[in-house]
Amino acid sequence: MSGLPLEAAAAPEPRQARPKRPARRSGALVPIVSTATVLACLGLWAVATHIGWIKPLFLPPPEAILSALGQAWNGDLDGAPLGIHVRDSLMRVLGAFGLATILGIPAGLAMGTSRIARGILDPLIEFYRPLPPLAYLPLMIIWFGIGELSKVLLIVLACFAPVALATRSGVLSASADQINAARALGASRAQVLRYVVLPAALPEILIGLRIGMGVGWTTLVAAEMVAAQAGLGQLVLNASNFLRTDVVVMGILLIGLFATLFEVGLRQLERVLVPWKGKA
Structure with a gap:
């Protein structure tokens, strides 16, 4: 027999240390980097325009943009206050985006299931998806006139394709095992579509909505070329005719600001509706 003590012989083996899970990256890093990038761009803009690297005709200094914003707010540019331009553009984009969503999601579901x-x-x-909106803008004018209908339909067509195609892609990515399991449990076709296919397709549907909203804002300027009385795109086009670069840059910044706000809102909606995305 061994000369080891009984306690030493019966002692359990030391447990192996479990590998530590890598700590999740802080979610505050991206906003900090984004804010620093924006501030750096603004600083470079201010320095370049004040030193004289870029002439004001090509890129006015930031204070000129603020002055143009004040003129537009008071209606000193073309007779209409800035709020009217913003209101009309928002109504066109949101109305067209809503109509494209109502039509595009069912169309995508139909393409994915039939x-x-x-x-x-x-x-x-x-x-028609690769065609630029300016290519079929004359047809919109000929068919529907120069009123609001042609403007809204132009944006609808631009938003419809990404929404419908993203929905179709989401439907086709639904798990066949889940669909077969639901059918085996007696689910009807409508129940399978509602409780299995639609939740599986929802992440890609939301991506399609984000892309469609961005395309809608890019089409706004083309839509407001058609005899628009007010709108941010119309404001930019009129200013370009008179070489008012400060007003052009102001309009571009406003369009980009509103587009960014809607993008952030859709991202928040995505986090609420599909909280499981990216956590598998």
Whole structure:
């Protein structure tokens, strides 16, 4: 027998240390870097314009943009206050985006669940999707006149394609095992679509909405070329005719600001509706 003590012989083996999970990166890093980037760009803009690296005709200094903002707010540029321009542009973009969402999501669901619907809609969408809005803008004017209808429909067509195609892609990515399990439990076709397919497609639907909203804002200037009385795009176009670069830059910054706000809102909606995304 061994000469080891009984306690030493019966002592359990030391437990192996569990590998530590890597700590999650702080979520505050991205906003800090983004804020620093914006401030650096603003600082470079101010320095370049004040030193004289760039002439005011090409890029006015920040204070000129603020002065143009004050003129636009008081309605000294073209007779309409800035609030009217913002209101009309928001109504056009939001109305067109809402209509594109109402039409695009069902169209995408139909293409993802029906081969007949896919055969009908897919070639039409893929044909006009690469076309720039200015290419079919004359047709919108000829068919629907120069009123608000042609402007809204132009933005609707621009937003519709990404929403419909993203929805179709989301439907096709739904798990076949989950669909078969739901059918085995007696779920109807409508129940499978509602409780299995739609939740699985929701992340890509939201991505399509974000892309569609961005495309809608980029189409706004083209839409407001059609005899618009007010709007941010119309304000920018009129200012460009008179070489008012300060007003042009101001309008671009406002359009970018509103587009960014809507993008942030859709990202927050995505976190609420699909909190599981990216956590698998």
